[in-house]
Amino acid sequence: MIPMVIEVVRIGQRIVRDDRVTTHIALVARAFGATTILMNEVNLEIKETLEKISDTWGGNFSIEFFDSWKPIIRKKKENGFKVVHLTMYGENINEIQSNLKKEENLLIVVGAEKVPREIFKFADYNVGIGCQPHSEISALAILLDRIQDGNQFNKIFLNAKRKIIPTKKGKNVVMNETRD
Secondary structure, eight states: OSSSEEEEEEEEOOOTTTTHHHHHHHHHHHHHHHEEEEEEOOOOHHHHHHHHHHHHHHHOOOEEOOOOOHHHHHHOOOOHEEEEEEEEEEEEEHHHHHHTOOOSEEEEEEESSSSSSSHHHHOSEEEEEEOOOOOHHHHHHHHHHHTTTGOOOOOOOOOSSSEEEEOOOOOOOOSSSSOO
């Protein structure tokens, strides 16, 4: 079963250095099937960028800011979400992905700098994408792909101004005058 709702929480951000990384985490979350990203670092430029992307390419992706991650995770758990913490110290994705596919609602925690130790206890799943240092962007993409079996790429983003038509060579982008 493919999860019904997927949301991503970005905890922490190294000022200036991580603006681009956080933006890319949000872009991957959106493109790979998440409905929301929650961030505790308020950078309105990131929000504006993602709103422009959604306006141009469609979909209903939301960006929310919060002050403290604990109440967010507690509330999501109360509402039936399973918390998935991406960490290279967690259970291997190859061994846990079948369990993740059975869950209906997932809240995926993506840290920046060292995440608080409590996250490991709050999480229903601590998941590792390999056991070597790597990008949190790639880890999120791999996790989202594994739990959805590639079906996220069949998603139709409604109200898109532009749509890409897959082609063997070159680019084929069409303007959508009617906006679904």
